[in-house]
Amino acid sequence: MNFIQFIKQKAKSDKKTVVLPESLDIRTLEAAQTILKEELANVVLIGNKGAILEKSSGLDISGAKIIDPDTYDNMNDFVDTLVDLRKHKGMTKENAEKLLLNPLYLGVMMVKKGIADGMVAGAVNSTADVLRPSLQILKTAPNTKLVSAFFIMVVPDCDYGADGTFIFSDAGLVPNPNSEELAAIALSSAQSFEQLVGKEPVVGMLSFSTKGSASHPDVEKVVEATKIAKELEPTLRIDGEFQLDAAIVPSVGASKAPGNDIAGKANVLIFPDLDAGNIGYKLTQRLAKAEAYGPITQGIAKPVNDLSRGCSAEDIVGVVAITAVQAQLS
Numbered sequence: 001m002n003f004i005q006f007i008k009q010k011a012k013s014d015k016k017t018v019v020l021p022e023s024l025d026i027r028t029l030e031a032a033q034t035i036l037k038e039e040l041a042n043v044v045l046i047g048n049k050g051a052i053l054e055k056s057s058g059l060d061i062s063g064a065k066i067i068d069p070d071t072y073d074n075m076n077d078f079v080d081t082l083v084d085l086r087k088h089k090g091m092t093k094e095n096a097e098k099l100l101l102n103p104l105y106l107g108v109m110m111v112k113k114g115i116a117d118g119m120v121a122g123a124v125n126s127t128a129d130v131l132r133p134s135l136q137i138l139k140t141a142p143n144t145k146l147v148s149a150f151f152i153m154v155v156p157d158c159d160y161g162a163d164g165t166f167i168f169s170d171a172g173l174v175p176n177p178n179s180e181e182l183a184a185i186a187l188s189s190a191q192s193f194e195q196l197v198g199k200e201p202v203v204g205m206l207s208f209s210t211k212g213s214a215s216h217p218d219v220e221k222v223v224e225a226t227k228i229a230k231e232l233e234p235t236l237r238i239d240g241e242f243q244l245d246a247a248i249v250p251s252v253g254a255s256k257a258p259g260n261d262i263a264g265k266a267n268v269l270i271f272p273d274l275d276a277g278n279i280g281y282k283l284t285q286r287l288a289k290a291e292a293y294g295p296i297t298q299g300i301a302k303p304v305n306d307l308s309r310g311c312s313a314e315d316i317v318g319v320v321a322i323t324a325v326q327a328q329l330s
Contacts, residue, residue: 003154003165004291004318007196011040011324016117018320018327019110021103023047023066025123029056031316036063040317041324044116046103067110069101078109085137099133108133111302117327120320122307127173131297134304141330144299145184149173149306150192151281151294152322158288160248161267162199167192168269168284171277172295172306182225186270187233188298193268195329196296196322203229204247204266205240206276210256213243222272237262244269244280293318296326303327 018035022028023045029052032043043064045052052066069075075097082096082105099105104125110116121130131147140147149172158164169189170177177185182205190201205226209219222241229238239262240247246256246263253264271277285292296319297305303326305319 016324016327017042019107019119021107027313030313118303118323147299149295154291179224183228203238203268207241
């Protein structure tokens with residue numbers, strides 16, 4: 001059973017409700033049809049019912065619930081909640097009413113209120129637009145210092161990692177984390193790997209240096225982040241700094257870091273900055289023909305996930321299944 005089959009099976013075992021606010025995007029509607037057919041989640045679409053049904057002509061989305069912001073019964077309660085949450089920032093009733101006509105804000109508020117369990121968007125909206133209402137309304141999860149994003153990479157015919165499955169983090173959100181932030185990303189990513197892949201995380205902190213082979217402030221940042229993460233989670237299998245090959249290839253790990261229990265065995269790869277993470281996941285996706293699921297968000301109180309604007313309907317289905325599993329565990 002491959003990763004996405006595993007995730008879909010988990011999603012089906014305890015079906016959750018996921019909001020898809022970009023309801024006039026054909027990929028979203030095609031994904032909704034598949035999600036409903038495979039019974040991966042209950043689907044909520046936000047928008048004008050007539051327009052959605054016209055756009056989805058030829059598709060079967062009859063099992064989806066359609067919420068129109070203009071006529072939604074819970075809108076007054078949602079407005080009051082948003083004003084209360086954001087009054088310290090000067091939120092007024094008039095501004096709240098306007099914001100909640102935006103499907104992204106309305107979808108996140110449905111998650112906040114427990115009407116839905118998670119939201120997936122980003123096919124037509126930027127990451128900033130997707131995450132802004134999430135951070136304003138849901139805020140960060142308890143004991144989490146920052147929100148970050150990762151990709152689950154499934155590499156075909158690969159013996160490294162967890163049978164070719166890895167987390168690459170942060171590959172989608174935090175541009176240049178400091179040592180404390182990098183440690184937080186590592187700890188969140190290890191937890192995400194265990195939750196979603198179902199195997200023990202082995203975390204490699206990546207650099208252009210392996211165990212002191214080079215000296216540079218960028219290397220020191222990774223060394224310090226590794227130290228912080230170990231202090232916070234003493235039982236977690238984590239080490240660094242490692243070059244990529246030393247982190248995942250057993251023979252190279254044994255050569256470059258002899259006697260190290262993590263070298264050559266890593267399945268959670270923590271990149272030193274967003275440049276490296278984003279380039280790394282795209283290289284792996286394109287050159288190794290890997291499946292890339294994400295960016296998956298971690299650290300928000302309830303699951304809200306961002307899509308690439310170049311995503312396919314199949315990509316949306318996969319991220320919805322992952323979101324549903326995250327909701328089971330949140």
